[in-house]
Amino acid sequence: MNPHLQDLHPYPFEKLRALFEGITPPAGYSPIRLSIGEPQHATPAFIRESLVDNLGGLANYPTTQGSDALRKSIASWLERRYSLPAVDPATQVLPVNGSREALFAFAQCVVDGAKPDALVICPNPFYQIYEGAAYLAGAKPYFVNNLPDDRFASDFAAVPEADWQRVQLVYVCSPGNPTGRVLSLDEWKQLFELSDRYGFVIAADECYSEIYFDDANLPIGGLEAAHRLGRSDFRNLVMFSSLSKRSNVPGMRSGFVAGDAAILKRFLLYRTYHGCAMSPSVQAASAAAWDDEAHVAENRRLYREKFDVITPLIAAHLDVELPDAGFYLWANVSRLGLSDTEFARRLQAEYNVTVLPGxxxxxxxxxxxxxxxxxxxxxxxxxxxxxxxxxxxxxxAQQLSNNP
Incomplete structure (x- = not known):
């Protein structure tokens, strides 16, 4: 067996099930699950119809590179969304079966596991796929803490020189899960300069990019930052995106990677052996989704409506602010005198609301x-x-405040 399997931690939801063992919530409260980031808005009808209308494609083996039509749709979306010059759909775009699968596989392709001291930098807190990908690629994760005193920024300057020399891959998540923070252009500039100095690859997870609250300040993407900083070849940069949150189709498992053509050429070779080509019917529905923005604007409106109402309700009792983007509130419960695990357990036991301990x-x-x-x-x-x-x-929370 792969010896690195023993390094993997239980997934957060396994821990949550163990935390809730023995709990019987009060029958008077219906269950409300706000612990998992699974979109629950309705899937747009035109996407469902496109999927059904293209079921004939199931009779064909799909190519790993995906159809010309899908790659052109993605490239056009990137150009529109990030004001990019022409993105080459043949060399700079690759469809994937959801960003989670690609984020994991990418480390297996990029990391040289023959070097026993290889490091993969991850934000902390983080999406656990980054950590597992690092371990199973034969590297070790190096965590860069995201703390409230610095608005959850990643302090790359605090990483020692000796550790940078060992870094092969850096995962960034912008907008962040769970903090909702968006990297600034200056932060991207710092990261690109470090990449040039030490030669590591940047994997930019941007799956929450289309859920934002200010139309005048859209979340900047990695490719956009690179272009604005004169790096239009996107060297050593690959971004990951998905339709799951943008279009409410997590079950379709559809996303893409885009960026450095030389890296994507090697990633395509890896994926040819990986056996992860996207179904033709899903490709057709995905192209239809990337071509349409009206349903994305409506999806955004629904989230804005919720955050406008919910954020002040929660902020009256917990330390929390509207995030830059994304659909999470990252709430500090410390002032109530409970740990995050005890808060989550008691909230479940007493009010049948599920949240995830940070x-x-x-x-x-x-x-x-x-x-x-x-x-x-x-x-x-x-x-x-x-x-x-x-x-x-x-x-x-009021109950806890009244009875500390």
């Missing part, structure tokens, strides 16, 4: 677990259910 999304690094004391609240349910959940959270 410590489950982070690792202790540099003397601290940056997720400790926080809970992640995914505002994925409909408005009425989110309001009900927020009301219960507020009642619970």
């Amino acid at each position: 410590s489950y999304l982070a690792r202790e690094a540099h003397g601290v677990n940056p997720g400790a004391g926080f809970v992640r609240i995914a505002l994925v349910a409909d408005l009425a259910e989110c309001i009900e959940a927020a009301t219960r959270v507020a009642t619970f």
Whole structure:
């Protein structure tokens, strides 16, 4: 067996099930699950129809590179969304079966596991796929803490020179999961300069890019930052995106990677052996989704409506602010005198609302677990259910304040 399997941690939701063992929530409260980032808005009808209309494609083996039509749709979307010059759909775009699969596979392709001291930098807290990908590629994760005192920025300047010499891959998540923070152009510039100096590859996870709250300040993407900084070849940069959150189709498992053509050429070779070609019917529906923005604007409106109402309800009792983007509230519960795990357990037991303890999304690094004391609240349910959940959270928090 692969010896690195023993390095893998239980997934956060496995820990959550163990935390809730023995709990029987009160029957008077219907369950509300705000722990998992699974979009619950309706899938647009035209995407479903496109999927059904193209079922004839199931009679054909798909190519790993995907259809010309899908790659052109993705390239055109990138050009529109990020004001990029021509993106080459043949060399700079590659469809994938959801960003999760690609984020994991990318490390297996990029990391030289023959070097026993290889490092993969991950934000902390983080999406656990980064950590698992690093371990199974034969590297070790190096965690860069995202702390509230610096608005959850990654302090790359704090990484020692000796460690940078060992870094082969850097995962960044912007907008961040769970913090919702968007990297600035200056932060991208710093990261590109470090990449030039040390030769590592940047994997930019941008799956939440289309859920934002200010039309005048769209989240900047990695490719956009590279272009604005004169790096239009996107050297050593690959971005990952997905239709799951943007178009409410997590079950379609459809996303793409784009960026450095030389890296994507090698990643395509890897994927040819990996056996991960996207179904032709899913490709057709995906192209239709990337070509349409009206449903994305409506999806964004629904999230904005929820955040406008829910954020002040929660902020009256917990330390939380509207994120830059994404659909999570990253709420600090420390002032209530409970750990994040005890808060989540009691909220489940007493009010039947499920949130995810922040410590489950982070690792202790540099003397601290940056997720400790926080809970992640995914505002994925409909408005009425989110309001009900927020009301219960507020009642619970008030109860704790009155009875410390």
